Amino acid sequence: MNYSTLKKGLAVSFVAAIGVTTLASAQTDSTATSSSAKTFGGRGQFRTWSVGVNGGVLSPFLAIGGSNDFSNEDVNLGYGVFVKKQLGNAFGIQANLFRGKVSGTNKDEPNGTQFGTTSFKTSIGYAADISGVVNVATVDFLRRANSVNFFITAGYGLVAYAPKVTYADGSVVDWKGHAGDDRNNKYVKEAYIPVGAGVKFKVSDRVAFNLGYTMHFIDSDNFDGVYAKGTTKDKFSYGYAGLEFSLGSKNKPDLEWVNPLAIMYDELKDPSLRQEVEALKTRVTNVEKSVEDLKKDSDGDGVSDQFDKCPGTPAGTAVDGSGCPLPVPVAAAPVSNLTGFETIQFEFNSSVLKTDSYPTLDKLSSVLRENGGKALVKGYASSEGTAAYNLKLSKDRANSVKTYLVNSGVNASQVTTKGFGEANPIASNDTEEGRIQNRRVETSRN
The missing domain is CATH 2.40.160.20 (Porin)
Structure with missing residues (x-):
């Protein structure tokens, strides 16, 4: 070649x-x-x-x-x-x-x-x-x-x-x-x-x-x-x-x-990603605003304005968890027999208190501090997971409520906790709506 x-x-x-x-x-x-x-x-x-x-x-x-x-x-x-x-x-x-x-x-x-x-x-x-x-x-x-x-x-x-x-x-x-x-x-x-x-x-x-x-x-x-x-x-x-x-x-x-x-x-530059980022920014802004609202207490009664149903109470007035003046002592006797406070709900697999439960707990705390007596806190769980795990989770939820009450000034000896696990459901565990209701803590005073 x-x-x-x-x-x-x-x-x-x-x-x-x-x-x-x-x-x-x-x-x-x-x-x-x-x-x-x-x-x-x-x-x-x-x-x-x-x-x-x-x-x-x-x-x-x-x-x-x-x-x-x-x-x-x-x-x-x-x-x-x-x-x-x-x-x-x-x-x-x-x-x-x-x-x-x-x-x-x-x-x-x-x-x-x-x-x-x-x-x-x-x-x-x-x-x-x-x-x-x-x-x-x-x-x-x-x-x-x-x-x-x-x-x-x-x-x-x-x-x-x-x-x-x-x-x-x-x-x-x-x-x-x-x-x-x-x-x-x-x-x-x-x-x-x-x-x-x-x-x-x-x-x-x-x-x-x-x-x-x-x-x-x-x-x-x-x-x-x-x-x-x-x-x-x-x-x-x-x-x-x-x-x-x-x-x-x-x-x-x-x-x-x-x-x-x-x-x-x-x-x-993906538009959907940018939308998610903007949505996240909005959520963060809302959370920050909510935190600031939670801190604000204009009348100094210990209840933030967001939950205060009786704003402008005079200084030194004893108030309940809603910021309203407590009944006069003559009404204390019937109060000592109060039972059936609202149910406290929890997220799935969580024992962390939700912010919307604070008013209920503040009300119970106020009654216990002003009128004495004891409270029974009963924790429950939905049916997901093992029975042993759910029993522990229900106890943790009850203890979260007790911790909140003690931190608000209630004597620890006034609060008794008990976990029941999956027992005593108030709704069917076959649906998510029912399971949501069963993830709860029930409080009562006697």
């Missing part, structure tokens, strides 16, 4: 690919829409599998230089396939398989020979490796969608090859079918380490055009059939172009081409 013609053909292909991908990039930028993917939503939101084919030039020389058993390279074609799993925006695992031939000569050496050889041609039966692929500079601060990705690769593999060497005297030794210790294997098999780099152009939502260069470092000195330098290892390179096809649902974006910044921007 004419080397100059090959180079021109590759150059033309490269320029054409750049033109196509530039147009695709412009279309991608102008028609980009918000992605349905969410930050930290997992790989399931994306397409992560792809397959590809490639072809290119195999050479016994490396771009980084180094020693070689032959002074001149020949140009040979190689071809391969691969499967890739994208694990993240910037990293994937790729399985590669390729074949081809690598050859070289000593035509520029004196007498056209070196180490007693004039040329070699090595057939690669297969070269298979697993490599990590790292995308470089995948986060784009200027555009929503990337159309060009640079990548580097490194991995570990196994190559099966058969060298054919021509010596200075014209004799030819072909290792194919004569490899191995018993000289009866078709190929020599050695481990190798592939290290490479390349650039990838997004042609469409499903197709990418790849250009790459990989150096293969073989763990032996017989790839070219010459044991010339005992401590050196042979190597070869593969410059290629190819196509990659993304697999999976068309409704999902390709993880490799996703810009994480665009996802975060779309999520922060």
